[in-house]
Amino acid sequence: MSRRRRKTYHHGDLRNALLKAAIPVLARKGVAGLSLREVAASAGVSHTAPYRHFRNKAALLEAIAVQGHNSLRDGSLAAQQKWPRDPKRQWIETGLNYLHFILENPEIAQVMFSNVLPRKSADSALHQAMSEAIQGLVQVIENGKTAGLYANRQTEDLVLTSLSTVHGLVALMSQGFIGGAKPSPDQAQAMAIRVAETLWHGMVSPPSG
Amino acid sequence: MSRRRRKTYHHGDLRNALLKAAIPVLARKGVAGLSLREVAASAGVSHTAPYRHFRNKAALLEAIAVQGHNSLRDGSLAAQQKWPRDPKRQWIETGLNYLHFILENPEIAQVMFSNVLPRKSADSALHQAMSEAIQGLVQVIENGKTAGLYANRQTEDLVLTSLSTVHGLVALMSQGFIGGAKPSPDQAQAMAIRVAETLWHGMVSPPSG
DNA sequence: ACCTGAACACCGTTCAAGT
DNA sequence: ACCTGAACACCGTTCAAGT
Numbered sequence A, B: 001m002s003r004r005r006r007k008t009y010h011h012g013d014l015r016n017a018l019l020k021a022a023i024p025v026l027a028r029k030g031v032a033g034l035s036l037r038e039v040a041a042s043a044g045v046s047h048t049a050p051y052r053h054f055r056n057k058a059a060l061l062e063a064i065a066v067q068g069h070n071s072l073r074d075g076s077l078a079a080q081q082k083w084p085r086d087p088k089r090q091w092i093e094t095g096l097n098y099l100h101f102i103l104e105n106p107e108i109a110q111v112m113f114s115n116v117l118p119r120k121s122a123d124s125a126l127h128q129a130m131s132e133a134i135q136g137l138v139q140v141i142e143n144g145k146t147a148g149l150y151a152n153r154q155t156e157d158l159v160l161t162s163l164s165t166v167h168g169l170v171a172l173m174s175q176g177f178i179g180g181a182k183p184s185p186d187q188a189q190a191m192a193i194r195v196a197e198t199l200w201h202g203m204v205s206p207p208s209g
Numbered sequence C, D: 001a002c003c004t005g006a007a008c009a010c011c012g013t014t015c016a017a018g019t
Helices: A014-033 A036-042 A057-082 A087-104 A106-112 A125-146 A155-174 A185-201 B014-033 B036-042 B057-082 B087-104 B106-112 B125-146 B155-174 B185-201
Strands: none
Touching: A014 A036, A014 A057, A014 A106, A036 A057, A057 A087, A057 A106, A057 A125, A087 A106, A087 A125, A087 A155, A087 A185, A106 A155, A125 A155, A155 A185, A155 B155, A155 B185, A185 B155, B014 B036, B014 B057, B014 B106, B036 B057, B057 B087, B057 B106, B057 B125, B087 B106, B087 B125, B087 B155, B087 B185, B106 B155, B125 B155, B155 B185
């Protein structure tokens, strides 16, 4: 045996192990059918061990959901760094990155778009993550304003509309209401781009403005 | 006692009684905390009685969620009848009616925007209701095309973008991510109108087109 | 037809106890 | 510090039995 301990009495990284173990359970049972006891068992610990790392079951699910919102935030940061001179591209890629994350992580999406979040509590990690994601979008919009896009529209209106549209599209897709049960990444991306162009130019303006 | 029976051994309208009894339970415990047993007790029947009317707990929740989608459909039908010559107004009112329903029925919204729906099953009552709601929106858009709005845009793009935006706005509001915990109807309507105008004219076009 | 009570196999959460 | 086993008060669902 080497000097560094393995499989000690203490797990070492149980928190992450539980977050990982929850994914297959979500895929099999859905968010409503997931039990903390099964997640614990599948991580190889007793059913009370998770309480050392999560206040309760909702806290575990919240930690999973936070990853999704962080991805929306990271997507807008990445897009700003990748196309620093193209605010429209930043705007589109922010949405596409979010969509791709959801398509590639359907179990996390399932938790994000479910309603197991704490009643209100503005100090929750979920609200924190959501605020950061919105801030990323605000920055993208402000880059566009600096570049002279968006005419005299208010930043708040542009952010609110963009956010609603991307959230709605992604939620509807992830829940299978549009695009069929399993849209391919290409199909999904094509739909998203058409939606983005419709919003960009407006319902009543010609497509190529 | 009059001739018509009351409080017989048979309940008579237990199905509706259960749907009604679920609302206060949702308000108190949330969708994750709702139990069929509590709903049954609050309707004054044993905990097995609901199974005469609903296959299982998910079926009860689905029946509640269907009402929300029916409201989106009814809103577009009502708007078409009320302003038969004004397709833009039809479009805006469809969204506003949906928003008002959600604000006035937060418990139903909670179920609609939660993920307790059956895995896929295109024959589910939920998908049926959603399809009908989308059809209402399609009709509103086609009225606009007939009237010469929307230039050469495709109906599918217009429907998809409208649907995503209204769904996203309403979901974000109902879950408290935007507009604060309890937006007044006036505040909510003002936000919705600004979003609708932004989408109508586009991100990059002047507000008054 | 519609409703019930007992029963089964689960839950989430708490807590004294172990290493 | 971190993990466990027993215990509590619940669940959803099934089923033979009642009216």
